[in-house]
Amino acid sequence: MADPARITPPVEEVRVRRSGTWLALVGFLLISAMASGVWLLGHWEPQLFPVRIIAVEGELHHHSSRLLQETISERLSGGILTADLQDLRQAAEDLAWVGRATVRRVWPDRLQVEVEEHRPLARWNRDGLVTAEGIVFRPGTGTVPAGLPLLEGEDRRAPEVVKRYVQWRDDLMLIGHLIQSLSVDPRGAWRVELVMGVELYLGTEHVDQRLARYIASAAQLEAAGQPLVVDLRYSNGFAVKWAANAEPQARATTDRSKRSGKRG
Incomplete structure (x- = not known):
């Protein structure tokens, strides 16, 4: 037992x-x-503490306050206590022209939205715009401002293209020239088209020095005739394609590339 x-x-x-x-x-x-x-909070809070006012602040040129209010309202779920501010901020920044947005609660029933729109420096490729910070955005057809220069390249190279554009724009303005377009192809070859109609081929190497070479010779070239294309892809000189009315003698004296080795 x-x-x-x-x-x-x-x-x-x-x-x-x-x-x-x-x-x-x-x-x-x-x-x-x-x-x-x-x-219970999720069910009753929007009714007990609803958002009644969506106030938009900021200098707006391409989006109306009403559009932003409607965008935030459509995305809003919850009341003033449970509204997802991060999601609402993203909804505002998803609009094409909006570069930065902040959303905050103002008790008892207001959402305050502050917006900064993108400020385009130039057109980007066929359908986009680019800011001075190298941010590419595509606002859609019919909304691209006229009169902006054209920059072209792969999107990932936008900051580099913008940086060169700003530098070269300032350098060329010293001799009275403006850039109409600036492009870099997938191989890394740079090309500049000036408002006066001259195309500059800079190649892939020593592009700053090559542009400086053109700037130093621009007055001599223009005194000699009307250049259409200046190919600076040479070690010590450049080749010039002249307009039909250019003087043959001037064309011969500036076509120094025939005596220089060509580079990329």
């Missing part, structure tokens, strides 16, 4: 088991209460 002392669990062990059961029950009840509270 078994010893009863060995079968009956000690009092301390029974208390521990009961204590563990109560703790598990209390934990379950707390979790259930929290879940119910979250559900």
